Amino acid sequence: MLDTAVRFGAGLLPPRTLCLTFDDGPGATLGLGRGPRTLDLAEYLAEQGIEATFFMCGKHIEQHPDVPRQVLDLGHTVGNHTYEHRLLPSLSDDEVRHEIRSTRELLARRGVSGAIPFRAPWGEWDDRIAAAVSADTEIVESHSAVYGWDIDAEDWECWDQQRSAQHCADAYLALAKELDSGVVLMHDSTADPGLPGVRMRAGNLSLDAVRLLVPMLRAEGFTFLPLSAVDPA
Ligand SMILES: [Zn+2]
Incomplete structure (x- = not known):
């Protein structure tokens, strides 16, 4: 049953603990170099014994329909990050519900079911959206909670600016040390519309950055x- 209060890790997680989350995928890239690599990232994290959460967009699931289940089978959690990645406060109640329901249905068809976590695009969530969603029994029954984040060193800007994986990893390390614990936001792809989104997606080095950052x-x-460590006991 969906709890519409946004959950964060600050003040809840034990000292020196992090929850890794990745938004906007799934994505895949052939060959070497920059570009989204959701499954490789999920495999690396599984090898490291780390259970991460991937908040996926419906429009990207349609391009990579097998990835959600593969990510789940590696021991990770798959969440709903809407279909188009539009700014929810700018949409009507019906449009908000459609953005969430369509992605949930895609995931269910691909074997990702049960109560799944949700994260709003850019974290934009308010009381009107919560009420619109609460009125939809199907959404309420198929989702667990709404998750925000605490630690965001803006990896997307590294990819937009063609910065190195080391630059990105260093920025996340510094912020994690400063804040000590929390939910970490990174992007295994980019779902933003238009040319900036295309540029950020093509410049993605999240796999390389995470391989540097985890050690x-x-x-x-x-x-x-x-x-789930930030869920109420
Ligand atoms: Zn996003």
């Missing part, structure tokens, strides 16, 4: 928890 975090004493 650096462990060396600083951080451990990793699933996103």
Whole structure:
């Protein structure tokens, strides 16, 4: 049953613990170089014994329909990040519900069911949207909670500016050390519309950045928890 209060990790997670979350995928890229690599990222995290959460967009699930189930089978959680990645406060109640329902249906058809977590595009969520969603029995019964984030070093800007994976990893390490614990936001792809979105998606180095970041975090004493660690006991 969907709880429409947005959940964060700050003040809830034990010291030096992080929940890794990745938005806007799934994506896949052939060959070497920049570009989204959701499944490779999920495999690396599974090898590391880290349970992450991937908030996926319906329009990207349609392009990579097998990836949600593969990510789930690697032990991760798959969440709903709407279909088109539109700004929910700018939409009508019906449009908001359609953005959420269509992605939930795509995931269910691909074997991702049960109560799934939700994250709004750009974290934009308010009382009007919560009421619109609460009025939809299907959405309420098929989702668990709405999740925000605490630690965001803006990886998307690194990809937009063609910065290195090391630059991105260093920025996340510094912010994690400063905030000590929390839900980490990164992007395994980009669902933003228009040319900026295309540029950020093509410049993505999240796999390389995470491969650098995880050992650096462990060396600083951080451990990793699933996103459910921020749920009420
Ligand atoms: Zn997003």
